Amino acid sequence: MLEQILSRYPQDRTSLVMILQDLQSEFGYLPQDALEEISTRLEISRAQVYSVATFYNVLSLKPRGRHLIRVCMGTACHVRQGSLILAAAERELGIKDGETSADGEFTLQSVGCVGACAIGPVVEVDEEHFGHMNVQKMSRLIRKIKKRAASDTTSAGEERS
Amino acid sequence: MIGRITDAAALENLRAEAIVDHPERRRSVTVCGGTGCQAAGCAEVGEALRAELAAQGLTDTVKLVVTGCNGFCEQGPIVVVRPDDVFYPKVKVADVKEIVGTTVAGGEIIERLLYRNPVDGELIAHEQQIPFYGEQTRRIFGQNGYIDPVNLTDYLAIDGYAAMSKALLDMKPDEVIEEVVASGLRGRGGGGFLAGRKWRSCRAAAGEHKYVICNADEGDPGAFMDRSLLEGNPHGIIEGLIIGAWAIGADEGFVYVRHEYPLAVKRLEEALEQARAAGLLGDDILGSGFSFDIRISRGGGAFVCGESTALMASLEGQAGEPRAKYVHTVEQGLFDRPTTLNNVETWANVPPIILGGAAEYASIGSEGSKGTKIFSLVGQINNTGLVEVPMGITLREIVYGVGGGIPGGRKFKAVQTGGPSGGCIPEGMLGLEVDFQKLTEVGSMMGSGGMIVMDETTCMVDVARYFIAFLKEESCGKCVPCREGLKTALDILTRITEGRGVLEDIDLLLEIGDWMSASSLCALGGSAANPVASTIRYFRDEYEAHIVERRCPAGACRELITYSIDPEICNGCHACVKACPEACITGETRHVHNLDADSCIKCGACLSACRHHAISRK
Ligand SMILES: Cc1cc2nc3c(=O)[nH]c(=O)nc-3n(C[C@H](O)[C@H](O)[C@H](O)COP(=O)(O)O)c2cc1C
Ligand code: FES
Numbered sequence: 001m002l003e004q005i006l007s008r009y010p011q012d013r014t015s016l017v018m019i020l021q022d023l024q025s026e027f028g029y030l031p032q033d034a035l036e037e038i039s040t041r042l043e044i045s046r047a048q049v050y051s052v053a054t055f056y057n058v059l060s061l062k063p064r065g066r067h068l069i070r071v072c073m074g075t076a077c078h079v080r081q082g083s084l085i086l087a088a089a090e091r092e093l094g095i096k097d098g099e100t101s102a103d104g105e106f107t108l109q110s111v112g113c114v115g116a117c118a119i120g121p122v123v124e125v126d127e128e129h130f131g132h133m134n135v136q137k138m139s140r141l142i143r144k145i146k147k148r149a150a151s152d153t154t155s156a157g158e159e160r161s
Numbered sequence: 162m163i164g165r166i167t168d169a170a171a172l173e174n175l176r177a178e179a180i181v182d183h184p185e186r187r188r189s190v191t192v193c194g195g196t197g198c199q200a201a202g203c204a205e206v207g208e209a210l211r212a213e214l215a216a217q218g219l220t221d222t223v224k225l226v227v228t229g230c231n232g233f234c235e236q237g238p239i240v241v242v243r244p245d246d247v248f249y250p251k252v253k254v255a256d257v258k259e260i261v262g263t264t265v266a267g268g269e270i271i272e273r274l275l276y277r278n279p280v281d282g283e284l285i286a287h288e289q290q291i292p293f294y295g296e297q298t299r300r301i302f303g304q305n306g307y308i309d310p311v312n313l314t315d316y317l318a319i320d321g322y323a324a325m326s327k328a329l330l331d332m333k334p335d336e337v338i339e340e341v342v343a344s345g346l347r348g349r350g351g352g353g354f355l356a357g358r359k360w361r362s363c364r365a366a367a368g369e370h371k372y373v374i375c376n377a378d379e380g381d382p383g384a385f386m387d388r389s390l391l392e393g394n395p396h397g398i399i400e401g402l403i404i405g406a407w408a409i410g411a412d413e414g415f416v417y418v419r420h421e422y423p424l425a426v427k428r429l430e431e432a433l434e435q436a437r438a439a440g441l442l443g444d445d446i447l448g449s450g451f452s453f454d455i456r457i458s459r460g461g462g463a464f465v466c467g468e469s470t471a472l473m474a475s476l477e478g479q480a481g482e483p484r485a486k487y488v489h490t491v492e493q494g495l496f497d498r499p500t501t502l503n504n505v506e507t508w509a510n511v512p513p514i515i516l517g518g519a520a521e522y523a524s525i526g527s528e529g530s531k532g533t534k535i536f537s538l539v540g541q542i543n544n545t546g547l548v549e550v551p552m553g554i555t556l557r558e559i560v561y562g563v564g565g566g567i568p569g570g571r572k573f574k575a576v577q578t579g580g581p582s583g584g585c586i587p588e589g590m591l592g593l594e595v596d597f598q599k600l601t602e603v604g605s606m607m608g609s610g611g612m613i614v615m616d617e618t619t620c621m622v623d624v625a626r627y628f629i630a631f632l633k634e635e636s637c638g639k640c641v642p643c644r645e646g647l648k649t650a651l652d653i654l655t656r657i658t659e660g661r662g663v664l665e666d667i668d669l670l671l672e673i674g675d676w677m678s679a680s681s682l683c684a685l686g687g688s689a690a691n692p693v694a695s696t697i698r699y700f701r702d703e704y705e706a707h708i709v710e711r712r713c714p715a716g717a718c719r720e721l722i723t724y725s726i727d728p729e730i731c732n733g734c735h736a737c738v739k740a741c742p743e744a745c746i747t748g749e750t751r752h753v754h755n756l757d758a759d760s761c762i763k764c765g766a767c768l769s770a771c772r773h774h775a776i777s778r779k
Contacts, residue, residue, distance in 0.1 A: 135764060
C-alpha cells in the first residue's frame with residue numbers, strides 16, 4: 001500500500017504532506033513503521049517527518065474510529081449553539097472531543113468550520129453533512145448510526161458464518 | 162470532452178454552438194448541487210427530475226443542469242425552471258412529478274411550492290423577485306445558477322476563456338497588469354492588497370521560474386464563498402490563474418485547497434483535465450506560445466496555513482509555520498522563487514476585468530474598494546447564504562435588505578466581520594458603508610467576507626472568548642507574543658464568562674492585545690486583539706455585567722445561567738421530560754412541568770425539544 005502511495009508522487013520532500021494525507025485516508029492514521037520508511041525513502045530526517053505529521057489537524061498518529069463524527073465549531077454554528085451539540089455528542093458517545101470510542105467505532109472531533117455555514121449548526125459524519133442540528137437531533141443521529149453499525153456487523157458476521 | 166482548441170477562431174466557433182444551449186435561451190431545469198443543498202437531499206431530487214423528464218418524454222427538449230452553489234443554501238434543495246426562472250425552494254422528491262408536469266411542460270406556477278418571504282409572508286414566484294437575490298449585484302457569482310460546473314461547454318456559453326484568449330493573443334503582459342492595476346482590484350483574502358501592484362512586482366522580480374498560487378485554504382470560520390466559487394465554477398478560477406500567469410511570466414500554478422473541501426478538489430481536478438484536453442492549459446495555449454499548467458495541493462487542516470508564507474512552507478512539504486517577511490514572497494516565495502499568491506475570489510475577478518475593461522469594473526464600488534464582494538451572511542438572520550453586493554453598500558442594506566432581518570422577532574445586536582482577525586460592529590453603526598477602509602476604521606476588518614449576524618441571545622464576551630480559543634488552538638507557537646498572549650487572554654476571558662473576573666481584567670486584556678499587535682510574527686497574532694478590543698469598545702457593559710453582577714445578559718454563558726419552565730406557556734406535552742438526559746424535569750402529562758435546576762446539566766435538550774417556547778435560559 002505504502003509503495004502505491006509513494007509511487008504517485010515525486011520522491012522528494014515536496015510530496016511529504018500529500019503522502020501522509022493519502023496514508024491517513026488509507027489507514028485512518030499514520031502507522032509508525034510507514035513513517036520510518038517514508039523518512040528513508042524521501043531522505044528526510046525522522047524528526048522532520050514527525051514535525052509535519054504532528055502539525056496538521058488531519059493527520060493522526062493514533063488510529064481513528066470507523067466513523068468520523070465532526071461537529072462544527074465555526075462562528076456561524078457557534079452563535080447557533082454549536083457547543084451544546086458537541087456536548088450532546090460527547091454524552092451520547094461517552095467520549096470527549098478528539099477521542100475514539102473503545103470499540104473503535106467512533107472518533108469525535110470538533111472542527112473550525114466545515115464550510116456549510118448557512119445551514120448551521122452543522123455536523124459531518126463520514127463526509128456527509130447534516131444541517132440545522134440541535135441537541136435532540138444530534139442524539140438521535142448518533143443512535144441511528146450506532147444501530148446501523150450494529151446491524152452492519154451482525155449481517156457481515158452472518159455472511160461469514 | 163472537447164478536443165484540442167488550437168486558435169481563437171476555433172474557440173469562438175465552439176462558443177457560438179454552446180450559447181444556443183444556455184438555460185437563458187432554452188427550456189431547462191436547474192437544481193442546485195452545492196454542499197448545503199446536498200445536505201438537504203438535492204441528489205435524490207436531481208435523480209427524480211431526470212427520471213420524471215424521461216417519463217414525460219421531455220429529455221430531448223428540456224435541459225437538466227445540476228449547478229454549483231447558488232448561495233441560498235438555507236432554502237435547499239432549490240429547483241429553478243428556466244428561462245422563466247420559476248423558483249421552488251425546499252423541493253422534495255414527492256414534488257418533482259408535479260413540477261415537471263405543471264411548470265416545465267405546462268408553463269404554470271404551482272403556488273403551494275413557492276417561496277414565502279419571511280418578512281411579509283408574501284409568496285414569490287420568480288428568482289429575481291426574491292429580495293435575497295434581487296438586492297444583490299451578482300457579477301462573479303451570478304452565472305453559477307445556470308451552469309454545470311464541470312461542463313466546459315456550459316462555461317464557454319457564459320464567455321468562458323474569452324478573457325484568457327484576449328489576454329494571451331491581443332495583450333502584452335504589461336498591458337494585462339496595467340488593466341488590473343487600473344481596475345483597483347484588491348485582494349479578497351483578507352489584507353486587501355492591490356492585486357495589480359503585487360503582479361507588477363512579481364513580474365519585475367528576477368528569476369526564470371515563477372509561480373502563481375490560488376489560496377483556497379479558507380480557514381476563516383463562518384465563511385464559505387471560496388468553496389462555492391471552486392465548486393460552482395472551477396473554470397473561472399483556472400482562467401483567472403492563466404491570465405495572471407501570463408501577466409507575471411509564471412510557468413506553473415498551484416491551488417492550495419482545504420482538506421475539508423473534497424468536492425471542490427474533485428470538481429477542480431475534472432475541470433483541469435477538461436482544460437488540458439482542450440488545449441486551454443498546457444503547452445502553447447491557443448497557439449500563443451505560452452505554456453502553463455496547474456497542480457492541486459490539499460491543505461492539512463491548519464488555519465495558519467492560509468497565511469502566505471506558511472502556505473508556501475506547506476507546499477514545500479514542511480510544517481506550515483510563517484516566516485518573517487523581510488523579503489517579499491513576490492521576490493522569494495515558493496522554493497525561493499518569485500511567487501504571486503491571491504485568494505480564490507481575487508482570481509475569480511480577473512476574467513471580468515480583462516473582458517469588460519478596468520473602467521467598467523471600477524464603475525461599481527466605493528472610493529477605495531472597487532467591484533463587488535461576496536459575503537457569507539450567516540448566524541441569526543432570516544436569509545442566510547452567500548451574497549454578492551457592491552463595495553460601499555451599507556451594513557443595514559445587507560442585514561435588512563438582502564438578509565431580511567433577524568428571525569423570531571428578536572433584537573439585532575452586532576455583525577461580526579473579518580473572522581478571527583475582525584471585530585463586532587454594533588447596531589449604531591449599521592449605516593456603515595462596507596469596504597476595506599471603513600471596516601478597519603471601526604476596529605474590524607474585511608477579512609475573507611464572513612458576516613456573522615448576532616442577536617440578543619449572543620453574548621459578546623463569549624464571542625471574544627470563542628475567537629481567542631480558536632486562535633490559541635491554531636497558533637503555530639513559533640513566536641512568543643502570539644503563543645503566550647493568546648493563552649493568557651483565553652484564561653482571563655474564560656474566568657470572566659464563568660463569573661470569576663475582576664474589573665482590572667478588562668484593561669489587562671487590552672494591554673495584552675496591544676503587545677500581540679505590536680510584536681507577533683504574522684497577522685494571526687497581529688490581529689488577534691481585534692475581537693477582544695472591538696467587543697470591549699462597543700459592549701463594555703456586557704463585560705461589566707459578567708464581572709460585577711455575575712450575570713450574562715444574553716443568557717449564553719453556561720456557568721451564569723439557569724434553565725426554567727414558564728408555567729404560563731407550558732402545556733404539559735411531556736416532550737422535554739423525554740428529552741432530558743438527566744431526568745431532572747418532572748410532571749404529569751397535561752400538567753405544568755417542573756425543572757430541578759440543581760440537577761440540570763444545562764445541555765439544552767429540553768430547549769430544542771419544546772415546541773411551545775416554554776423553556777427559557779437566563
Ligand atoms: C492566519 C492567517 C490566515 C489566513 N488565511 C487565509 C485564507 O484562508 N485564505 C486566503 O485567501 N487568505 C488568507 N490569509 C491571507 C493571506 O496571507 C494572503 O494575504 C492572501 O491569500 C493574499 O491574497 P489576496 O491578496 O488575493 O487577498 C490569511 C492570513 C493569515 C495571517
Ligand atoms: S461555521 Fe459551521 S459550517 Fe461554517
